[in-house]
Amino acid sequence: MEINPVNEIWFSKLQSDEKDSTDPFQLSGAHDRHVFGKPREIGFFSIDSSRQLLENKSQMKYLVFPLKMRDLEIDLNVNCKLDVFHYYNTIEKMYQTLKWLSRNQKKLQTLSKKTDFVTVRGALVKIMCTPYLKGCIRPQWEICATRYEGVIYFCAIDSDEDIEENKNATPKQLMFQSWGYKFEQYMTTSEIGSKPDVSSTTHQLEEFCIMLENIFNEHTLIYKAEVDAVIPYRYPGPGSGDTSCYTELKTSRTRTRISAEMYFYRNKLLNWWTQSYLAGIPEVICGMRDDLGIVNSLEVIRISNMPNLAQGFWSPDVCLHFCDYFLNYLKKTVIEDDPNTVYHFKYTSGDTVYCKRMINPEARYQVIPKWYVESMKNIK
Helix, strand or coil: CEEEEEEEEEHHHCCCCCCCCCCCCCCCCHHHHCCECCCEEEEEEEECCCCCEECCCCCCCEECCCCCCCCCCEECCCCHHHCCCCCCCHHHHHHHHHHHHHHCHHHHCCCCCCCCEEEEHHHHHHHHHHHHCCCCCCCEEEEEEEEECCEEEEEEECCHHHHHHHHCCCHHHHHHHHHHHHHHHHHEECCCCCCCCCCCCCHHHCEEEEEEEEEECCEEEEEEEECCEECHHHCCCCCCCCCCCEEEEEEEECCCCHHHHHHHHHHHHHHHHHHHHHHCCCEEEEEEECCCCEEEEEEEEEHHHHHHHCCCCCCHHHHHHHHHHHHHHHHHHCCCECCCEEEEEEEECCCEEEEEEEECCCHHHCCCCHHHHHHHHHHC
16 A cells, blocks of 8 residues: 655635635635535435345335424333444445445436535535534544546545444443434334334344435535435425435433533534535434433424524534535545545544545545446446
């Protein structure tokens, strides 16, 4: 493996187009300059309990909303000890995207615009949240990018810290993970009109994902996003491309202290807004739980209202500005058109993103595997 340093991005030197702006991230009028289109669904797939990709909607779930919002007693501990845990491998999400692309190349050729980037929503979330990562619990990320046939493919990868944390996850961390998935079980069903089934033990392994096309300023992107549930009365007709029928399901500890309130607005709402905004999802349905894993109430938070709730903590304009800057930087930096050449970007909570060029890197850094290159050749 050969590694060459390429360049660095200094956040402190990221300047606004506003002449009067002294803060590189506080941009008045930035919303007017950034055009983020409405995401359009161009495909879908399911991931079954064996982690196999199926081009169907077998894992799509429908929202089942309780008759009341308060005085609930949803026990998130039910059957949790029997659950099969999903141990995350971040780059697997990119490989799912590539598998769908390899099977749908002819369909993609009908898209009207040239694609600049192929990625997954999670990588875009990390990039958009970067200006606000200082002081967070996990203020670092690693992203790898490769140019192949004119398109830049990029995704987040597991850092050494991520791998170590997943390997040594505490019982409490695993419990929190189970509670999130269990809430989804309580709130969804496989068929309209049926009752939720909380007895399944493999639900952590199963996903329903959509493929999205979107335009952000001068960039055309294709990316994958996992979705939690469909709201039945909103469900569009085939081929509409509309994503407003989907909703996000989250859990959060009931906020009883000012510090908890501040953490919620500063960190959780930022992540929830970014995830949902990128997928064109209009709201998050949050189960408010206690320390014993009992959801006592539900809170529906509109995505459009989140920036107002979090005013003073973060700004959508800042997130979009940095994302646009980073994508432009990728276009200028990731120039060698070779699936065996990887540009590795690393952020570690300071003011700098470091970049190095890697030739024939080890598998964990390989954005485009050999099977994808071969499959695209076969299609041609």
